[in-house]
Amino acid sequence: xxxxxxxxxxxxxxxxxxxxxxIGELDHHYxxxxxxxxxxxxxxSHALHMVFDFSGLDFMDxxxxxxxxxRRQKASLLGGKVILIHVSPRLHSxxxxxxxxxxxxxxxxxxxxxxxxxxx
Numbered sequence: 001x002x003x004x005x006x007x008x009x010x011x012x013x014x015x016x017x018x019x020x021x022x023i024g025e026l027d028h029h030y031x032x033x034x035x036x037x038x039x040x041x042x043x044x045s046h047a048l049h050m051v052f053d054f055s056g057l058d059f060m061d062x063x064x065x066x067x068x069x070x071r072r073q074k075a076s077l078l079g080g081k082v083i084l085i086h087v088s089p090r091l092h093s094x095x096x097x098x099x100x101x102x103x104x105x106x107x108x109x110x111x112x113x114x115x116x117x118x119x120x
Contacts, residue, residue: 009034011041017117018047019110023056028063035067039074048080051113055086065098072104081105083113 008030010021020038042050050071072082084106087095095101107113 009037011038013041013045013047014110015114016046016048017114018042018045018050019053020050021053021056022060024058026057026060026064026067028061031063031067035070038067038071042071042074048075048078049117050075050080050082051107051110052082052084053086053110054084054088054091057088057091060091062098065095065100068100068104081117083107083116085109085113 008022008024008026010023012019012021018038018041026034038050052068052071068082068084075082082104084095084104085108087106092106095104095106105113105116107116
């Protein structure tokens with residue numbers, strides 16, 4: 001398992017999954033640097049799937065949706081999935097209105113996300 005952390009992201013690899021813990025705020029300014037950090041570790045780790053954990057999220061703006069959609073595109077090129085976990089009801093409503101769930105799955109926790117990556 002490899003790990004990387006900064007002020008708004010903590011990332012680790014488990015099996016063939018890059019687990020991205022979002023901490024604090026995920027706004028336009030931070031999304032620009034987060035995109036590069038996520039992509040770099042995803043490429044280095046040879047993970048197939050990405051799981052975003054929103055349990056530590058305090059605030060996000062619309063640029064975070066673009067960040068997630070871009071990572072989904074990257075993972076899908078390799079046959080991988082992006083799965084969102086620990087999504088609050090408020091955040092779920094935002095993602096639904098944005099149409100995110102048409103292309104990305106949600107699971108209650110990491111174990112459930114892991115099962116989705118295995119087709120269970």
